[in-house]
Every structure is written in C-alpha cells, then in structure tokens.
Amino acid sequence: MSRPEPGIVAETFDCVVVGGGPSGSTAARHLASQGRTVLLLDRQGRIKPCGGAIPPRLIRDFDIPDSLICAKANEARMIAPSDRRVHMPIEGGYVGMVNREAFDEWLRARAETAGAQRRTGTFDRIEREADGSALILYRPAGAPKDAPPIAVRARTIIGADGARSNVAAQAVKGADKQRYVFAYHEIIKAPAAGTADFEASRCDVWYQGNLSPDFYAWIFPHGDTASIGVGSMQKGFSLRTAVTALRKVAGLTECETVRTEGAPIPLKPMKRWDNGRDVVLAGDAAGVVAPASGEGIYYAMEGGRLAAEAVEATLATGKAGALTQARKRFMKAHGKVFMVLGIMQHFWYRSDKRRERFVSLCDDPDIQELTWQAYMNKELVKAKPAAHARIFFKDMGHLLGLRPA
Template identity: 65%
Template sequence: MTDHDASEIFDVVVVGGGPAGAIAAADLAASGRRVLLLDKAGRIKPCGGAIPPRLIRDFAIPDALLVARIRCARMVAPSACSVDMPVGDGFVGMVDREHFDPYLRERAALAGADLRDGLFERISRESAGLATVHYRSGKGGEEHRVQARLVVGADGATSTVGRAEIPGHARMRQVFAYHEIVRRPAETGHDGARCDVYYQGRLSPDFYAWIFPHGETVSVGTGSARKGFSLRSAIRDLRADTGLDACETIRREGAPLPLKPLRRWDNGRDVLLAGDAAGVVAPASGEGIYYAMLGGRLAAEAAGAFLATGDARALAQARKRFMRLHGRVFWILGMMQWVWYRSDTLRERFVSICKDKDVQQLTWDAYMNKELVRAKPAAHARIFFKDLAHLFRWVSP
C-alpha cells in the first residue's frame, strides 16, 4: 500500500465501469465533483446488446457504436412455429459490450473522472464523514486506499459493495445468462436486421434463448434460474439447429442477472447502488442496458443532492424516482414471465398471442420509448381478453 493513497479524498468513488457506473461517474464529474471510477479490466458482460431509440437519444450514443439496426423480432415457439414482429418506423440498435462499455468509461474520463483499473475489496470507516475504499490494482496486485464521501456500487448482480452494505442483497434472486459470440458467415442465411427469440423449454425452462445479430458476429445466448440446467448444452443445440455450429467462436461469457429491483438501494449513510447491483433488469425480457444507464443517472442526481446537503435521505430518491417511472412496467413483465414461461404449452400460446397487431404495436411503442401506452384503452382491453382466452385455452394456439 502506498503512503499517499489514504490522503486521496474524492467526493464519490464509483465501483464498476459498466453502463450504470460509467454514466454515474460521467454525470458527477461533469457537474464538478471529484470522482474515482474503479473498473476491473478484461471483463465483458454477456448481453444481447439491444438498445432502444430512447437510450440512443437520452445518452447521445454515436452511430459508430451500432453494429446492427434491427427491424424485426422473430418469436419461435416450442413447435418451431414462428411469428415475425416488425418494428415499423425506426429501428432497435445493437451494440457489442466489448466496445460499448469502454466507450462509456472513456467518456466518463473525458468528463473528468479518474479512471483506474482496480478490484474493489472492502469499505472501512476511519474518519468521520468519510468512507475508506480498499482496492487492488488488478488481481493479486498492490493494495490501495482512498477516501470518499459517497460510494456508488455499480459492480453487478453479485455486487461486493451491495453484499457488504445493503441488508438482504445476498438473497437477491437471479437468473444466470450465458452467450457465445460467433462469426457470422454469409452462407448461414441469418437476417442481419432481425432478432430471433426462442421460447422453448429445451433451450430455457424458465426464460428464453436468443440469436441477436452484431454485424459480422452473432450473439447466441440463453438464461435460466434453474440449478442444474446446462446453458452450454442448450447453446450447443441451438447452434446446431440453426447452422451456427460450424461458425468460429470468438468468445464465451456468462454472468448472473437480477430478477427484480431490490427494496433498498442505499445504506442510509454513504453507499448507493446502481444498475444490476440494484436489481434493475427487466423481467421477462432481460433488458438491462437502458435501465442501468437510467439508474446510473438517477444515482448521480441523488448523489449530487446528498453531497450538497449532507442529508443521507437524499440517496433514497434514486430508487423512488426509478420505480415511479418504471415500477409498473417491471411488475407487468414479472407477471408475464410468471404466467407464460412455465411450460411449453403456455409458451406456445404466448408466441401465438404475438401474432396480434395490437400486441405488436403496443409492445414496440412501450419498448422504443420506455413508456406505457395509455392512449389506446380499447387496444389494452382487447389484449387483456385475448390473453385470458389463451390462458384458459378457450382458443387454439
């Protein structure tokens, strides 16, 4: 440990340089705060990489980061019957986290954040009003200490910060995601503007599998919370079924994803969580990039209020504002996953529902703009009764 480390004092130390941490660090640094962003180098999160237009607008994502533009989603049932859901006007952007996350970290550094390769270890409290952050420069590297008025934990679903500081974090329910990035030869015939989503129990007993185009590569992935289910075997089968088994495998990645937002994101003192660490991955869809970046921004705003006033109650505003904006959507998606993902019979009916034009339009409207569409009550009513008809098997799939 170097002698000068303990004398370094930051307003905020952000642990984790994924989308949530990078945005929090960038926003705080841009507002004039002294920020340290710690990130463990070399890790790439498994992710389909879809980002909606709302994210591209709100966070000024340059076109150069988009590896594909999606115009359609194909939903594949257990019977192998499929339903195409055209996006309509506009597109869904696709990014590769190998390049997307470093861009966001570099943007934080350009805003003034001190970006360091560091492995967070623990927090101690040796001075009034300051937390001491202990970290190592790489695995097995030298230990360092810095002090901060606030620590933002954006270090993933198994957050070391969260487990140490937020009661109940270790009991967070999770689904484990795994994907393989493969090279996409032209002769496979896969549409570079279409995402394929597989609702088949053999590929995931409680979630879904996917094939998402990334330009010259493809993300082939799946997820499950069921212990003992072989994600690698499922991906091997999916690649064989779709002609991707002979393609070069560029990398393999796996990580846990949270299933619902935590009830508390702060310790009421000097720690606030963001992103996966706070549990903000959408149920049913597994979408996390937009919600992580929004959570990072809300964490930065709550942190700014805390730093300005010294009132730790300001930290709770991050979760309150997030849930006010998206809590209802998360509840609906959670119910949808619980109802429709339980068996192949139900999954078959779920895919059949996706044929409905009302379902398609409202789904894309909500996804693209991240707002529930309230202006079409008749369409909502029609969807509700169609859902009931499929659930109680009053109609055939």
C-alpha cells in the same frame, strides 16, 4: 497495511464509482460534469453476456453516436415450442445493437473526458475511519498478490459492480436475498448471407423448453458477429449444451467462436438501494434488469443517472436521505413496466404449452404495436384504451385455454 499509515493522507473523492459498465460510467460522467471529483474503478476484462440491444430512447437520452451501432434490427422473430415462427416487424423504427466490449469502453472514456479519474482494479472492501467516513480499498490490476490494497477516501459511493455486487453485500441490507437468472452466450462470426437461419437485421427469440425451461434463448446480430445465448434459473440445466443445440438447429455450428461469457442476471429490483449513509446502488447491483425480456442496458444507464443525481443532492445538502430518491424515482417511472413483465414471465414461461400460447399472442397486431411502442419509449402506452382492452381479453383467453394456440 490495509489503510493509510498515520500522517499519510489518502486521496479524497466526492464519489467513488465501483464498476465501469453502462451504469457506473453514466454515473461517473454525470457527477464529473457537475464539477465533482470522481474515481471510476473498473475490473479488468469485465464483459457480461448480453444481447446488446438498445432502444431509440437510450440513443436519444444518452447521446449515443451512430458509429457505436454495429447493427440495426428492424424485426424480431419469436419461435414457439412447435417451431411456429412469428415475425414482429418494427414499423418506422429499429432496435440498435451494440458490441458491449466497444460500447462499455466508449462510455468509460467519455466519463474520463468529463473529468472522472479512471483506474483499473478490483474492489476489496469498505472500511470506516474513526469519524465514520468511508475508505475504499482496492487492488490495482497487475499488482502482486501479496501487495497491500490501495485506500482512497470517499464522501459517497456508487456500487455499480454488477449482479452479486460486493459493494451491496457489504453495505446494503437485503442484498443476500436477490434471485438470479444465469445467462451464457457465445459471440460468433456472423455467417455469410443465406448460409444459415440468420438475418443481420433480425433478433430471434426462442421459447422452447429444451433450450430454456424457464426463460428463453436468443440469436442477436452484431454486424460482423452475433450473440447466441440462453438464460435459466434451473440449477443443473446446462446452458452450454443449450447454446450448442441452438447453434445446430440454426445452422451456426461451423461459425468461428470469438469468445464466451457467463454471468448471473438479477430478476427484480432490490427493495433498498442505499445504506442510509453514503452508499447507493445502480444497474445490475440494484437489480434493474427487466423481467421476461432480460433487458438491462437502458435501465442500467437510467439507474446510473438517477444514482448520480441522488449523490449530487446528498453532497450539496449533506442529507443522506436524498440517496433514497434514486430508487423512488426509478420505480415511479418504470415500476409498472417491471410489474407487468414480471407477471408475464411468471405465467407464460412455466411450460411449453404456455410458451406456445404466448408466441401466438405475439402474432396479434394490437400486441405488436403496443409492445414496440412501449419498448421504444420505455413506458406503458396509455393512449389506446380500446387496444389494451382487446389485449386483456385475448390474453385471458389464451391463459385459460379458451383460444386456439
């Protein structure tokens, strides 16, 4: 049967968190540490294509140990359509690189240590009992295909089950209107020093139309391995072919491939994250991946924390309206950054001519300084109005073609 038989009492949790990535694990840990009963339900073998970059603010805010940092990048290199290469050194800081397989598992284990129950299984659906309370139905990993799903009661639900979230599709209005970039990457064994166009402390970002007609390609170091990937919205564009071409031009063709992964990445935050009752979304399910950069780990964990705080307020007060605070607080803190990055992606990624000018902009010291400050601290830099003014006029000059590329 799909629901508990009469007289059989299903387990009841204050919150069921669907999805054990950075967002769901963060939410589960937060609620469990507050004394709430939490079920963390995660799909088996779930890893998404991800460059694995995390900023210093994430490391500070979420107490990430240095042992999880598999590489520290101290510069980024931007490669233009003309093959011009612009180096962007990070003065006095670094970008931490993590292996998502190890990083995500560590976060899930930490949530369990805080008191969350972990189970591996696939979310099936939400059903409603006669009094309107929610039943979460899921299929445990390894269960026979014809076995009935298991049901648990949930006072609240956090949907952190990634892009194209099944929780969102069932519970939150507007989920079917979300747009995506499709990403694919290959994890390879890192080459020996000096044998390829690769540096263990450098993130390479390729802005070339043959590698991605509307987004970018990347080569990111992961210690003993590296992530080589590409994203695009264009239907019919072969991501695998693009990665093969990138590996060839970078001299990485002969490196052993460890694994390959592909997944959609949302383009912008959803307009609504909750159902006004007992469900709230977080992470990719809520669309919190930064436009232009595709960065998602910090925003996923921040979104998970805010979703957990909204759920805690709802449980404490009985007022479902508190669930709206997750999106409101996130957008207040990060909405302007997302808007700026969305405009940047719209204007600069549309053609190789514009991509060439964009990479030229990246060679500007003012832009480099403010870019890294904003990335490291996850907020727009307000202390240097003169620099912002200079950047505005340079940006407009490049956009209108009044400055040489």
